[in-house]
Amino acid sequence: MHNLDQKISQVLCRLGEQADKERSGQATIPESEMMLAITSDTGVYFNIMLKAINAKRILEVGTSTGYSTLWFVDAIKYNNSDHAKPIITIDENPAKINRARKNFEEAGVDSLIDVRRGTAIDVLKEMQASYDDTPFDFVFIDADKENAINYFDLVFPMVRTGGIIAADNILHPENLVAEMSKYSRYVKGRPDAESVTVPIGMGEEITIKLRP
Numbered sequence: 001m002h003n004l005d006q007k008i009s010q011v012l013c014r015l016g017e018q019a020d021k022e023r024s025g026q027a028t029i030p031e032s033e034m035m036l037a038i039t040s041d042t043g044v045y046f047n048i049m050l051k052a053i054n055a056k057r058i059l060e061v062g063t064s065t066g067y068s069t070l071w072f073v074d075a076i077k078y079n080n081s082d083h084a085k086p087i088i089t090i091d092e093n094p095a096k097i098n099r100a101r102k103n104f105e106e107a108g109v110d111s112l113i114d115v116r117r118g119t120a121i122d123v124l125k126e127m128q129a130s131y132d133d134t135p136f137d138f139v140f141i142d143a144d145k146e147n148a149i150n151y152f153d154l155v156f157p158m159v160r161t162g163g164i165i166a167a168d169n170i171l172h173p174e175n176l177v178a179e180m181s182k183y184s185r186y187v188k189g190r191p192d193a194e195s196v197t198v199p200i201g202m203g204e205e206i207t208i209k210l211r212p
Helices: 006-024 038-054 067-080 094-107 120-129 145-158 174-188
Strands: 058-061 088-089 113-117 134-140 159-166 193-198 204-209
Touching: 006 038, 006 067, 006 094, 006 204, 038 067, 038 134, 058 067, 067 088, 067 094, 067 134, 088 094, 088 120, 120 145, 134 145, 145 159, 145 174, 145 193, 159 174, 174 193, 174 204
Parallel strands: 058 088, 058 134, 088 113, 134 159
Antiparallel strands: 159 204, 193 204
16 A cells, blocks of 8 residues: 555554454454455555546545545545635534544544444435536445445535546445345436446445536
């Protein structure tokens, strides 16, 4: 991670090791406390993508402990966003939000991240109602899978043309595949977007908005 901000890299290394232990079964903790994080290669993939598209405003649906958020904020710093808080991230679990905030503070990036607590559907509806025509360059959907299509429909009007919406867990784990396959078919069937499944990590659906 030599190309990442040093403080961000240190926190990512610590969190990545914990996530690997959870996935391998070496760490046995209650499911409600699990990170359920993206894999490190997925983090690198998104970090490169966000730098390539010069993303300066990001929305994340599902914060967990902030592992993916840190990959995003490193790209935001590289891209020199002029937004006051260029990343908005949503979660309803107060314990995980507290852990995420501590991780953001440790990485020195808490001032760049707007953490919004609440049910994602409600928060997104509020955001849509007060939308000020400042679009997002990138949206990451990684919350409850049964609402993934609803999240897509709510965020789509707030994404710039040429912006990207990504969703996690398209291919793994097996118990989520049926629900996420519905999401994949839905976004691939839209005439105003183009989408591809990328077999990295747990499988990512990458969708570009072609027109308003």
